[in-house]
Amino acid sequence: MSDPLLNPLTVICAGSCFAFSGLFYKLYSEKRQEIQKLKEIPNFQADHHLLRILKASSNNRLNYVAVEGLVQAIGEPISSRNVPRCYGVVQKITVQEHWKYWNSVLKSWVSKKVNKKQTTNTVPFSLIQPGSYTSEVSVRVDSPLEASGDYLEQVHKRLRTAKEGLVDVVLNELSGEKPVAQEECEELLRVGTSLTGFGELVLEQDKIMRLQTPRDGRSFVLIPGDHRSFMQRHENSASMWKGLTAVFGITGTTLLAGFIH
Numbered sequence: 001m002s003d004p005l006l007n008p009l010t011v012i013c014a015g016s017c018f019a020f021s022g023l024f025y026k027l028y029s030e031k032r033q034e035i036q037k038l039k040e041i042p043n044f045q046a047d048h049h050l051l052r053i054l055k056a057s058s059n060n061r062l063n064y065v066a067v068e069g070l071v072q073a074i075g076e077p078i079s080s081r082n083v084p085r086c087y088g089v090v091q092k093i094t095v096q097e098h099w100k101y102w103n104s105v106l107k108s109w110v111s112k113k114v115n116k117k118q119t120t121n122t123v124p125f126s127l128i129q130p131g132s133y134t135s136e137v138s139v140r141v142d143s144p145l146e147a148s149g150d151y152l153e154q155v156h157k158r159l160r161t162a163k164e165g166l167v168d169v170v171l172n173e174l175s176g177e178k179p180v181a182q183e184e185c186e187e188l189l190r191v192g193t194s195l196t197g198f199g200e201l202v203l204e205q206d207k208i209m210r211l212q213t214p215r216d217g218r219s220f221v222l223i224p225g226d227h228r229s230f231m232q233r234h235e236n237s238a239s240m241w242k243g244l245t246a247v248f249g250i251t252g253t254t255l256l257a258g259f260i261h
Contacts, residue, residue, distance in 0.1 A: 010255050017252030021245050028241035035234050041066050041198065043227045046139040047129045050201075051209060060203035064218050067139050067211055068196040068227045069127030074140070077191050078121055082156035088188030089125035090144055092152055094118050098180040111180070120145065127195060127211070130226075141197060142212040144189070147222040151195060152187035159183050196227050 042062070044050040046069035054060060073089050080086035081093065096116040100109040122145060126138035144151075160182045189195070198221040200214040213220040223230055 010258065014252045014255035017248045017255065021248035021252060024241050024244040024248065028238060028245055031234065031238040031241055035231070035238060038231065038234065043068070045069060045129050046127045046137060046209070048137050050139070051137055051203075051207075054201060054203045054209060055206070060206075062201040063216060064199070064214055065201050066196055066198050066227055067127060067201065068130075068194070069139060070130055071189060071191055071193045071195050072126055072128050072138065073191055074124040074126055076123065077125075078123055078188070080155055080186060080188060082158075082186055086155055086188065086190065088190045089123050090152065090189035091121040092118060092187045093120075094185045094187075095182065097182050099177055100180055101177045109178075113183075125189075125191075127197065130194065137209075139197075139201070139209045139211050141222070142210055143220075144222060146213050147197070147199070147220045149222040149224075151193075151222040151224050152189055153193070153224070154185060154187050155190075156186040157184070193224060194226050195222060195224060196230055197222050 041064060043066040044053070046067055050067070054062060071089055073087070077087040077089055078091045080088065080091075094116065095118075096113050099112055099114055101112060102108075103110045124140065125144075126140045128138045161180070197211045198219065199211045200216075200220075202210050202212065204210055
């Protein structure tokens with residue numbers, strides 16, 4: 001004889017599987033819609049073909065496009081403060097302190113990051129066609145700090161542990177706070193990095209292509225890697241949600257069929 005608790009438990013598990021399957025299908029559908037919208041965005045490389053299209057366009061302007069290329073500094077690049085022979089065009093240095101505070105309610109020390117300071121440096125840069133050894137045709141990137149996207153690479157991270165003497169230990173215990181360490185992180189958009197930018201493209205002086213923040217309110221985005229790998233990441237995400245939809249749907253169906261029969 002079957003356990004009387006088994007049937008209700010089976011129904012609950014089957015219902016949960018169908019609920020998760022529905023949730024994952026919703027996420028899959030939203031991702032497919034996002035992919036379709038991304039496919040509608042024209043994609044170009046920084047080459048003569050793009051220059052010809054831009055010259056033939058209305059007002060020498062393309063409202064929203066994706067442009068991929070390799071990062072090249074216009075003039076002297078930024079040298080890394082910590083890594084020899086490492087150069088970039090956007091540099092962000094973050095310094096923050098790790099402290100511990102005594103929590104009288106929990107009766108324990110609680111960690112907290114405080115005094116976060118960021119320094120950002122940029123130099124003008126452009127995107128050139130991969131495999132090109134000259135910058136005869138390039139796309140200048142305007143105001144990269146206004147762009148969203150995780151395009152900086154961490155090139156250095158250091159954690160300096162605070163040193164305490166006997167007097168410091170006593171004072172920290174009395175005050176209820178004590179320093180633990182100082183963390184320093186350096187990030188760069190390195191010269192030679194493959195980058196794809198989404199934004200408005202304009203032509204100036206009949207030869208200078210410039211990628212900038214769109215005037216129509218759409219997002220200005222910079223992402224590491226080429227356009228193909230960017231789209232592949234979205235396709236992989238959609239495949240994951242589709243697979244989870246199928247797994248939970250089949251599991252729920254199997255449990256329900258076993259309950260009925």
